[in-house]
Amino acid sequence: MFLFRLRSSRVFSLAVTMVVYAVLILNKAGGLIYQRDFNPGLQKLSSNDYLILAGTFHGVHAITSQISPTNETSSSGLEVLESENFVMRCFQTLTGTKFLIFAEPRQQNLDVVVRRVYELYADYVMKNPFYQIEMPIRSEGFDRHLTSYIKPHQ
Amino acid sequence: MSSTSRARLGEEVWKLRTDKINAELVTLTYGSVVAQLCKDLDGDYAEVNKQLDKMGYNIGLRLIEDFLAKSNMQQKCANFRDTADVISKVGFKMFLNITPTIVNWSSDNKQFSLLFDENPLADFVELPDDGKAQSDLWYSNMLCGVIRGALEMVQMSVDAHFVSDVLRGNDTTEMRINLIRYIEDEMPQDDE
Numbered sequence: 001m002f003l004f005r006l007r008s009s010r011v012f013s014l015a016v017t018m019v020v021y022a023v024l025i026l027n028k029a030g031g032l033i034y035q036r037d038f039n040p041g042l043q044k045l046s047s048n049d050y051l052i053l054a055g056t057f058h059g060v061h062a063i064t065s066q067i068s069p070t071n072e073t074s075s076s077g078l079e080v081l082e083s084e085n086f087v088m089r090c091f092q093t094l095t096g097t098k099f100l101i102f103a104e105p106r107q108q109n110l111d112v113v114v115r116r117v118y119e120l121y122a123d124y125v126m127k128n129p130f131y132q133i134e135m136p137i138r139s140e141g142f143d144r145h146l147t148s149y150i151k152p153h154q
Numbered sequence: 155m156s157s158t159s160r161a162r163l164g165e166e167v168w169k170l171r172t173d174k175i176n177a178e179l180v181t182l183t184y185g186s187v188v189a190q191l192c193k194d195l196d197g198d199y200a201e202v203n204k205q206l207d208k209m210g211y212n213i214g215l216r217l218i219e220d221f222l223a224k225s226n227m228q229q230k231c232a233n234f235r236d237t238a239d240v241i242s243k244v245g246f247k248m249f250l251n252i253t254p255t256i257v258n259w260s261s262d263n264k265q266f267s268l269l270f271d272e273n274p275l276a277d278f279v280e281l282p283d284d285g286k287a288q289s290d291l292w293y294s295n296m297l298c299g300v301i302r303g304a305l306e307m308v309q310m311s312v313d314a315h316f317v318s319d320v321l322r323g324n325d326t327t328e329m330r331i332n333l334i335r336y337i338e339d340e341m342p343q344d345d346e
Binding site: 093094095097115118119121122123126127133 | 215216217218219220222223224226227228230307308
């Protein structure tokens with residue numbers, strides 16, 4: 001029992017220190033359909049530059065999934081990008097949608113965060129009958145739930 | 155992933171990660187959709203089938219994301235046999251709490267049938283006695299569209315249709331699914 005409490009409090013403190021800078025969502029054609037900053041730390045770009053960033057990343061991702069040094073025929077492509085100032089986690093779903101999360105460096109459990117963001121997307125974006133698939137996401141419910149999930153992680 | 159672990163996964167998602175709603179509400183909502191279509195389209199059951207399929211297709215395009223997010227599947231199916239297994243044991247299990255039986259594989263492994271021992275959409279239903287419905291209407295045709303739409307999003311082009319239905323007096327309810335092709339990533343034209 002004691003051990004369990006000890007472990008859970010550790011998980012909690014990890015979560016507390018997590019800082020997510022931004023979340024981007026790319027549709028399967030590489031178009032940017034969602035971009036939001038949650039914490040300061042990233043350079044602000046113009047909306048056109050964000051589109052270019054998304055398109056470029058889509059291309060790089062396609063290349064990395066084609067050129068794989070291992071024998072496996074298919075590779076998942078680029079998943080993590082680390083730099084001195086940030087870490088980026090990319091998660092591509094089997095349908096081809098990409099979720100990009102930018103966070104402070106050395107974050108360990110970003111894949112948990114990215115899975116949760118995917119669940120929120122499946123719920124609040126895809127299940128809205130008036131959302132047009134592959135189009136930019138303008139959903140108050142999605143924004144709200146994303147904020148309340150990501151913000152307490154600071 | 156083995157067949158039994160898929161069955162376990164389906165069970166787990168159904169039990170722990172699915173919001174349940176009253177079954178009668180689903181049955182009655184679906185029933186009123188079909189009945190209203192029959193009325194609006196003046197008993198043109200071929201057209202009703204088509205509309206149901208279309209509605210299902212639009213559901214499938216969206217439902218696949220929920221399926222992938224909740225089931226946490228990250229591996230592509232190795233072959234169409236695996237796909238069939240996942241559809242039955244995880245897909246149908248988590249959304250309708252049924253596990254249709256997979257039968258009648260074609261020799262090239264591109265066609266199979268789903269046998270529905272129970273069909274929550276068709277509880278309490280008796281087809282109208284107008285001489286046409288019994289032979290023309292596929293009551294649960296929306297399910298075909300859902301499968302077609304969902305598989306299309308994961309790069310499989312399939313044809314799905316019912317071949318028998320207990321509502322029509324057949325012994326079984328059977329859906330035939332036929333893999334047309336795997337959709338390859340569309341590469342832009344070489345424009346050098």
